[in-house]
Amino acid sequence: MNRLERLGARQLQEDFWGVYVIPHARLDAATEQDIENLIDHGVRESRTLDYKRDWPTDRDSRIAVAQDVCAFANTVGGDLVFGIDDKKTGIATKVSPIHVENIDKELLALTSFLRDSLEPRVTGGLIAHAVPIALGGYVIILRVAASPSAPHRVTKDNHFYARTSVGKEPMDIQGIRHAFAAGATLGQDIRTFCTEALARINGLQSPMQDMDGPVFVCHLIPISAFSRYETHGIDSLIAAGQMLRSSRDGPIDIRMKAPRANLEGVVCLPARLQNAMGYAQLYRNGVVELTFGDMLVHSPLDDEDDGLSLFPEIYEIPLVRHGLPAIFQTLAALDIAPPAYVILNWLYTHATRIAVEISPHHVEFLELPSKLAQITAPPLYIESYDVDPLTVLRPAFDVLWNAVGIAHTKTKFEGE
Structure with missing residues (x-):
């Protein structure tokens, strides 16, 4: 059920669920053109793609990101893209670059917080890459892999999350049971x-x-x-x-x-x-x-x-x-x-x-x-x-x- 559709001069990959992700197995290969393609083709948020306009700088916003990471890790993985404004429609409309003084320090601080916010701890499959924007700033892609240790829960609120086509959702008891069974499978x-x-x-x-x-x-x-x-x-x-x-x-x-x-x-x-x-x-x-x-x-x-x-x-x-x-x-x-x-x-x-x-x-x-x-x-x-x-x-x-x-x-x- 995996298909590749050509979008302009570049490609975005359609996975099993019929959704689009940043098209590179090596995340550091992503470029500003890949980001522009999301906007040019009006790519919508999906089960494996989520847009964030702002960079999380306080505890509450980072906990919200931890919930997204938890949902991706518990499902089929995906990309969180920071610096994309979707006007709350779920469709990429423009680049809103992230401006930080020390990008490497920021990426390390966020990924460390996220690893420590999930139980069991996500030890791998969490990679961040900053894409430089010609006019200044960055669009930051946080890639979350499907976790072999799933299901995970967010320690700050003790909830398990799953990813659907419309975003993250807390799992009910039946979903949690299914997730444990799927992990063993x-x-x-x-x-x-x-x-x-x-x-x-x-x-x-x-x-x-x-x-x-x-x-x-x-x-x-x-x-x-x-x-x-x-x-x-x-x-x-x-x-x-x-x-x-x-x-x-x-x-x-x-x-x-x-x-x-x-x-x-x-x-x-x-x-x-x-x-x-x-x-x-x-x-x-x-x-x-x-x-x-x-x-x-x-x-x-x-x-x-x-x-x-x-x-x-x-x-x-x-x-x-x-x-x-x-x-x-x-x-x-x-x-x-x-x-x-x-x-x-x-x-x-x-x-x-x-x-x-x-x-x-x-x-x-x-x-x-x-x-x-x-x-x-x-x-x-x-x-x-x-x-x-x-x-x-x-x-x-x-x-x-x-x-x-x-x-x-x-x-x-x-x-x-």
Whole structure:
């Protein structure tokens, strides 16, 4: 139900509920022209868009904003735009720039107040960006993501709020019960999606059915994929999927073909004459799946005849260098905003060994627990696409190493 309608020279995105939002997954890409488009096209407030003429400077006005933030976080997220006069009609009519002496200090003060005003506290998914106006001042966009910790309540009045097409409304008891149930469902939906995807890989039903183990799988799952249940058209997926092969060797150090349509969305498969195996799948709901297979290699330091072992650097380095940045670019191309989860899984057969370099001439080969056929790292929460990939991924990489008694990854990354 997600559609993109062209409005003049720019685009505004229509989400599942048929409403418009500021059209950038990376909020810092918003410009004065985006603001002018709201006015030129008479864009109305909606379930994901709210206008404020004035900047909140006192306690009461900030509590009112906290109620709006609570409503967005409890529903499907949205943008609060300060510095837009709607003449109380809900339709953007003119820019009324915000003039403050220290914009960074003001943004920090407001976001800190808002985080502390909600329970449970909103720790991520709350981003502010000031758009400079040529004639002076700013229009300030406060983006609120749908929260995986919903429902939230405002501590100042103890009310839960939800967002509707006409604004925020306090939830009644039935709405609160539904919100708690929906929060539990979100987590279960994500777990079910991953379980079914891994089952397809294990059952040789993935886009590469001849991929041998062990297999490493990285999923990046935007919250919006399961909070809004939006889907993307095949042409948009093909265009965005180009990002998954934009680097010279692709996101998994395999030269990739152009994305092509498949049942789940679009997939990038290895080009011919590639020895390595793997693929990049972009699902219709915006989930990205990177998969590495056939990773067992022989080490000249291995005394075991015909011994094969797994060197984790085979997937760790490319995922940091190319993979995660390519995923972020893909989601930005689809205008899918954070937050999101990164979930790593290892599927392996019995007697899989991990190669651990002790010194340049000494490698130990440690066997993974034979009772396990799968290892899953705890989900990693991403609230911005500007994060350092290694900082994000390192704790998840460590999980496989923990399984053989080593605290942290032994891979040497660039710059270390």
